[in-house]
Structures are given as structure tokens and as C-alpha cells.
Amino acid sequence: MHVPDDGRAAVMTQAKAPLRLIRYPLPELEPGAVLVKVTCCTVCGSDLHTWLGRRPAQTPMILGHEIVGRIVALGKAGTLDSDNQPLREGDRITWTLCASCGRCSFCRERGLPMKCLQLRKYGHERCDAPPHFVGGFAEYCYLFPGTGIVKIPEELPDEVVAPANCALATVVAGWEAVGLQTQESVLIQGAGALGVYAAALARHYGCRRILVTDVLEHRLVQVREFGATDTFNSADGTEAEIVQWVLERTDGCGVDAAMEVTGIPAVIPVGLKCLRIGGRYVLHGNVVPGAEFSYDASDIVFRWLTIRGVHNYDTRHLRKAVQFLQSTQDAFPFGKIVAHRVGLEELGEGLHIAQSGQALRVAVVP
Ligand SMILES: [Zn+2]
Ligand SMILES: [Zn+2]
Structure with missing residues (x-):
């Protein structure tokens, strides 16, 4: 798959300010990391909390953590999905909103990897240093080693799966x-x-x-x-x-x-x-x-x-979420949860729509 040298991201520089479209170089991949082309990211209530300045944020930052995309590159050491199957370029995936270290006491002994001492959380970190692409409101996302990755069944549309990741x-x-x-x-x-x-x-x-x-x-x-x-x-x-x-x-x-x-x-x-x-x-x-x-x-x-x-979740919860969508997609109108779509350029408008409460979810399609 052809991967360009850089990609665009909608960057929050301070609370309530319009997001700025910035180009960043695509990162080198460390062993176990994955680079994804984002195909859909939905706006979560916590993105709004951060953007509205209701809680501290490390700016500049790329918001967005309910993300779906396709793998465009894999780091050495071959990453596995949540079923222990090898991942390949072109796989359509979603992933846990956090990456855990797998070594600290919360990861190993206390059953709380979502509260890992070295937790990395997508859509919650500074983006001015490489790998830059650490949030969903961008063309690419860099998955740290220790992220739980779930393959998406082809019959589930992006907009049905994206809010699964978080909500x-x-x-x-x-x-x-x-x-x-x-x-x-x-x-x-x-x-x-x-x-x-x-x-x-x-x-x-x-x-x-x-x-x-x-x-x-x-x-x-x-x-x-x-x-x-x-x-x-x-x-x-x-x-x-x-x-x-x-x-x-x-x-x-x-x-x-x-x-x-x-x-x-x-x-x-x-x-x-x-x-x-x-x-x-x-x-x-x-x-x-x-x-x-x-x-x-x-x-x-x-x-x-x-x-x-209960804050954050473990890989098994995301797996269950995707399996639940697959087995009940005819029983519930999940397609109605996303009621608006915007590109990266109109994301400011999308945040206002999400804030108004008229749509359960607004989808960003970069
Ligand atoms: Zn840990
Ligand atoms: Zn969320």
C-alpha cells in the first residue's frame, strides 16, 4: 500500500478555539506499532468536555478516540489482534482507547490494564512531537505497542463500529x-x-x-x-x-x-x-x-x-462490543446513532452539532 510522507490532523491548540488543520510527517514505526489510515472517528462526550475546557488538556492535541481505520503499515515484531491472529496491511480494525505497558502492577497483578501506570490514551495527549498522530481527528493514527486491536467484520459499517469504541x-x-x-x-x-x-x-x-x-x-x-x-x-x-x-x-x-x-x-x-x-x-x-x-x-x-x-475498559470489553453489534445488528437500529457527518475541515461545526445534543454521535470522515 502506498503511504505518503505526511498527513493532516485537526489540532486543538486551546480550549474553545477553532481547530487548526496541520500537516505532520508520518512516523517511523517502533516494533509492535501499527499505522492506520483513519476512515471514521465519532465525537464522544469527553472530546467535548476537553474542547470546552471543562478539564485540563495538554495542548496541542488531536482529539478523538472512537476510531475505525485500515492498517497501512506494521512495525517489526508482527502485531497480533485480540484473537491472537497476525495483523496485515489492509485489515479493517478498531482498537482500545488506551495502550497499556503489560509490565506494571495494574497490568500484571491487579487486573486493571486500563489504569496502567504508563497508560497512553488516544485523543488525550500532546501531538507536537513524533509520532504526532495520537488522536482520531486526523488522516492517520499511530497505534502504540500494547493497544488491544479488534478486526471488524466486513458487514458492519464504519459508523456502526466507531462509537463501539468508548461508548x-x-x-x-x-x-x-x-x-x-x-x-x-x-x-x-x-x-x-x-x-x-x-x-x-x-x-x-x-x-x-x-x-x-x-x-x-x-x-x-x-x-x-x-x-x-x-x-x-x-x-x-x-x-x-x-x-x-x-x-x-x-x-x-x-x-x-x-x-x-x-x-x-x-x-x-x-x-x-x-x-x-x-x-x-x-x-x-x-x-x-x-x-x-x-x-x-x-x-x-x-x-x-x-x-x-468504571473508567476506560479492557480489550475483552471492546471485543464483546463488536461481537454484540454483529449478532444484534438486525435487532437494534445502530445506524441511527450517527446522525451527522463532517470532514476534517468542518470539524468545528461538527463539534457544535455534537454539543447541541441533536445527534447522539457526529462522525468525522477525514
Ligand atoms: Zn501497565
Ligand atoms: Zn469517549
């Missing part, structure tokens, strides 16, 4: 963390992309009641197409009314598990109150520092509640 893989990890079981009832707080995938997964796992709350009516309508059995517009109800609504749908006992995917700390006490005795709660969305909430700790003790935080 779907994250909720796969979340439901796993609280041990979701068939025939359980769940509450999902938030009907954005993570909420939609969480509902579809819960349906696929055989959950009985899948309750979803959000403040945007069009999202509540949409999430029903993804397996939600009951929806409630939380802008219209008090905390007590939301809890009552949940109790009425769970034999007065509360849901077995709940998931927070709103990014709003104020919803956490409501989620905890909606749990049954022994219920489990997983937090995903509150990724901006300062997200404080207050709660009566005695309720957690008396009712045996479990609270789990």
Missing part, C-alpha cells in the same frame, strides 16, 4: 462490573449514546424491566427502539416521583442494578434510592473533577448497596 465498550465493562444477570431489572440514568447502548445490552442479556430517565424527550423516544421498556422525563418529576415511578415497576422493591450515564452528580442520590436491598450501582458519566454529591451513608450500610466506578 459501547464502556457500558459492556459497566454491566460486567455490577454482574448484571438475566431477568433482572435495571435503571439507566441518561439516554445519550451510552444509555442507548446500555439499554440494548440489557435487553440482549434478557433483563425484565429496562427503565430509562433523561431530560430530552426525543432521546427517550429513541431509546425505546433500543430496548427500553419504560421511560420517564426527569425534568417533569421530583426525586420522590422518580423513585415512586421505579418502585411501581419493580414490585415495590427497586431495581437490581442502576447505571449513571448523565455526567450530572445530582442524579446519583436518586439512582441509589431506586436500588433494591443489595442493589448495585455503576457510575460512568461523572468524569469532570468536582462532581460532588451527598448521601446518607447509613442507607448504603443498612441496604447492602454496592457502588462501582
Whole structure:
């Protein structure tokens, strides 16, 4: 495959400023690294958090971590995919949003490679030094050794797979963390992309009641197409009314598990109150520092509640995410999740559309 000398990237130089299109030379590949031609990258909520300056960022930076592409070059030492199969030029792939070292205590002993001490995270690092291409809003992406790589079945379109990497893989990890079981009832707080995938997964796992709350009516309508059995517009109800609504749908006992995917700390006490005795709660969305909430700790003790935080995910979660899309693509309208497409030149406009909430995902096609 012909590989040019350089490629373009949309670079964030400071918060809220227009992105700048910059050409960088394509990098030399270290052993185990992979160079990918990006074919699609979707805009995640956390890209918006960074661009809007809600959390610290190391600029200049190429945002974007929900990425799909084709391999154009491989470093020496032949990299394997998540099935231990050798990768080749031309393979269509997606990959974990982080690269782990495989040697530190979190990688080797504590089962948390996604919290590796030497973690590299796509779309989160400076790009002014080689290999430059460390984010998805660019023509190329450089995959560090230690990245989990998953081949994409040809029948799954780019736009269906790209959001799997982050949104779907994250909720796969979340439901796993609280041990979701068939025939359980769940509450999902938030009907954005993570909420939609969480509902579809819960349906696929055989959950009985899948309750979803959000403040945007069009999202509540949409999430029903993804397996939600009951929806409630939380802008219209008090905390007590939301809890009552949940109790009425769970034999007065509360849901077995709940998931927070709103990014709003104020919803956490409501989620905890909606749990049954022994219920489990997983937090995903509150990724901006300062997200404080207050709660009566005695309720957690008396009712045996479990609270789990889940950030990033492991290769197996991404594999499961892609397999889930493949086996359920006829059951759920995944193609509707991406509602807008932009090129690198119009990415600024794409970020504004993503921020407005009118589309679950905006796709960047470099
Ligand atoms: Zn490590
Ligand atoms: Zn993300």
C-alpha cells in the first residue's frame, strides 16, 4: 500500500478555539506499532468536555478516540489482534482507547490494564512531537505497542463500529462490573449514546424491566427502539416521583442494578434510592473533577448497596462490543446513532452539532 510522507490532523491548540488543520510527517514505526489510515472517528462526550475546557488538556492535541481505520503499515515484531491472529496491511480494525505497558502492577497483578501506570490514551495527549498522530481527528493514527486491536467484520459499517469504541465498550465493562444477570431489572440514568447502548445490552442479556430517565424527550423516544421498556422525563418529576415511578415497576422493591450515564452528580442520590436491598450501582458519566454529591451513608450500610466506578475498559470489553453489534445488528437500529457527518475541515461545526445534543454521535470522515 502506498503511504505518503505526511498527513493532516485537526489540532486543538486551546480550549474553545477553532481547530487548526496541520500537516505532520508520518512516523517511523517502533516494533509492535501499527499505522492506520483513519476512515471514521465519532465525537464522544469527553472530546467535548476537553474542547470546552471543562478539564485540563495538554495542548496541542488531536482529539478523538472512537476510531475505525485500515492498517497501512506494521512495525517489526508482527502485531497480533485480540484473537491472537497476525495483523496485515489492509485489515479493517478498531482498537482500545488506551495502550497499556503489560509490565506494571495494574497490568500484571491487579487486573486493571486500563489504569496502567504508563497508560497512553488516544485523543488525550500532546501531538507536537513524533509520532504526532495520537488522536482520531486526523488522516492517520499511530497505534502504540500494547493497544488491544479488534478486526471488524466486513458487514458492519464504519459508523456502526466507531462509537463501539468508548461508548459501547464502556457500558459492556459497566454491566460486567455490577454482574448484571438475566431477568433482572435495571435503571439507566441518561439516554445519550451510552444509555442507548446500555439499554440494548440489557435487553440482549434478557433483563425484565429496562427503565430509562433523561431530560430530552426525543432521546427517550429513541431509546425505546433500543430496548427500553419504560421511560420517564426527569425534568417533569421530583426525586420522590422518580423513585415512586421505579418502585411501581419493580414490585415495590427497586431495581437490581442502576447505571449513571448523565455526567450530572445530582442524579446519583436518586439512582441509589431506586436500588433494591443489595442493589448495585455503576457510575460512568461523572468524569469532570468536582462532581460532588451527598448521601446518607447509613442507607448504603443498612441496604447492602454496592457502588462501582468504571473508567476506560479492557480489550475483552471492546471485543464483546463488536461481537454484540454483529449478532444484534438486525435487532437494534445502530445506524441511527450517527446522525451527522463532517470532514476534517468542518470539524468545528461538527463539534457544535455534537454539543447541541441533536445527534447522539457526529462522525468525522477525514
Ligand atoms: Zn501497565
Ligand atoms: Zn469517549
